[in-house]
Amino acid sequence: MRRISLLAAAGWTTLAFLYLPILVLVVFSFNSSKYGASWGGFTWDWYAKLFSDHKILSSTWNSLVVAALSAALSTAMGTFAAVARGRQPTAAERAKEAFFYIPLIIPELMLAVGFLLFFGTLKVDLGLWALVIAHTTLNLPIVWLIVKARLEKLDPRLEDAAVDLGATRWQALLRITLPLLAPAVAAGGLMAFIISVDCFLISFFVAGPSTTTLPIQIYSMLKYAISPEVNALSTLLFLASLAAVVAAWLLQGGEDAAIH
Amino acid sequence: MSRPARLDWPALGWQAVFLGVPLALIAAVSVASRGPYGTLEWGLGLDAYRRLLDPLYCSVFARSLALAGLNTILCAVLAYPIAYWIARAPRKKQGLLVLLVLIPFWTNVLVRLYAWMFILGRAGPLNAMLQAAGLAQEPVEVLFTPGAVVLGLVYEHLPFMILPLYATLEKIDWALVDAARDLYATPAQAFWRVTLPLSRPGLAAGSILVFVWTLGDFVTPDILGGSKIVMAGNLIHQQYLVLRDWPFGSALSFGLMAVVGAGLALARRAEAVR
Numbered sequence: 095m096r097r098i099s100l101l102a103a104a105g106w107t108t109l110a111f112l113y114l115p116i117l118v119l120v121v122f123s124f125n126s127s128k129y130g131a132s133w134g135g136f137t138w139d140w141y142a143k144l145f146s147d148h149k150i151l152s153s154t155w156n157s158l159v160v161a162a163l164s165a166a167l168s169t170a171m172g173t174f175a176a177v178a179r180g181r182q183p184t185a186a187e188r189a190k191e192a193f194f195y196i197p198l199i200i201p202e203l204m205l206a207v208g209f210l211l212f213f214g215t216l217k218v219d220l221g222l223w224a225l226v227i228a229h230t231t232l233n234l235p236i237v238w239l240i241v242k243a244r245l246e247k248l249d250p251r252l253e254d255a256a257v258d259l260g261a262t263r264w265q266a267l268l269r270i271t272l273p274l275l276a277p278a279v280a281a282g283g284l285m286a287f288i289i290s291v292d293c294f295l296i297s298f299f300v301a302g303p304s305t306t307t308l309p310i311q312i313y314s315m316l317k318y319a320i321s322p323e324v325n326a327l328s329t330l331l332f333l334a335s336l337a338a339v340v341a342a343w344l345l346q347g348g349e350d351a352a353i354h
Numbered sequence: 355m356s357r358p359a360r361l362d363w364p365a366l367g368w369q370a371v372f373l374g375v376p377l378a379l380i381a382a383v384s385v386a387s388r389g390p391y392g393t394l395e396w397g398l399g400l401d402a403y404r405r406l407l408d409p410l411y412c413s414v415f416a417r418s419l420a421l422a423g424l425n426t427i428l429c430a431v432l433a434y435p436i437a438y439w440i441a442r443a444p445r446k447k448q449g450l451l452v453l454l455v456l457i458p459f460w461t462n463v464l465v466r467l468y469a470w471m472f473i474l475g476r477a478g479p480l481n482a483m484l485q486a487a488g489l490a491q492e493p494v495e496v497l498f499t500p501g502a503v504v505l506g507l508v509y510e511h512l513p514f515m516i517l518p519l520y521a522t523l524e525k526i527d528w529a530l531v532d533a534a535r536d537l538y539a540t541p542a543q544a545f546w547r548v549t550l551p552l553s554r555p556g557l558a559a560g561s562i563l564v565f566v567w568t569l570g571d572f573v574t575p576d577i578l579g580g581s582k583i584v585m586a587g588n589l590i591h592q593q594y595l596v597l598r599d600w601p602f603g604s605a606l607s608f609g610l611m612a613v614v615g616a617g618l619a620l621a622r623r624a625e626a627v628r
Contacts, residue, residue, distance in 0.1 A: 108433075108436040174362060194365075204377070207380055208380050211383055292463070294463060313464055
């Protein structure tokens, strides 16, 4: 019994280590004194400032646009790629899988560098579209993996039954398989959206001087001038990821893990 | 029956163009050279690779490897108790605890690093506490030290170790541990001889993730090291975005890939020998 409680203490301590820094930011985002750790009283000022900072607003808008477009593209292509898989894996299919796995395995920095060279060699300023392309490439394998995992749990006889009853392969796919996959497709899309909004490294390498996403904006704020506004912004981002993770959890893990 | 084929063609085409070509470009540019006005001159030369052997760059790679190794060990040691605790918790609680680990993990990396930057800074809460407790008269320089970078690396990568470790521990047949105890193994013996070996796949998966991600990291040393602690990632970032030396940056990227590959091969070798 004693060992268990020691373990619990270690577990809670580790969780505290994970949350404490973020909670410190949350507390200080309401601190009215501009400098340092002294408490000057409660204020909403930093949040008000945030919402009148047009740089932050426009970079947030850019992030959301890029995330929506790249999530839509990667979800469509990733889902279809997962569904196209035959029952018996052939050598060609294994090669295809290995190819899809590449962005998941190699360091993100390599992808960032590759995109920089690619768009740099093209010599066309694609603006936000360069980011959409890069994020789609990053996210496609993630959606593919999530949908594939769900597909492998489906009973293949459901599709066979539809075909036996006279459905074409397309009808079986559209009316049986895809509806059954819907939770995984939604989870994959949500994941792609979160990863895109979150993405700093690749965006930083790909974005031209005229395009700024929220993470890039935060980076330049950290590098050049720190103000309590960053605390407020961090608090909002933390709450956003909290909401997104819980939503993804309910969509995907919820039915498998949480309810048991 | 198989599903309609060719549905994967859009994805394959997309990845071929936007993943295959960029990666091939890194290879092509690494053997190109830089013209007098910073232009790129295609060709086949190994100059960029020769520069990799410069002791200055070798030492950066050595430092990255050392930091990645240290980070992997620290993460493993810190992750094991919490992963074990979650795995032994009641089923219903497990899901919730995993969710608790996931939330900071999905919070933007810049936010998480900024939190430490704020806490450790000269005017931050840590220094305020030290001074209030009378442990320091003047602000202590904690930020922009190697210690701050290691702290940041551990903080950032810990969930990469907790989650796979938990996934393995959760599937362990605890009857085996009970059997060891019944056969008079002490709790420590049961852990070393039964639990730990059974959890090795999770430990290996987590270690690979932490190791590879640390080697490719450039944000953590950049923000918490204040450009004073240079890792391979910082070097690559500098070559591409500051100095605009694409060929050397590409050679460095391949150097990084080689180091990652060698590390993974070594890990696999060690796993096979056991």
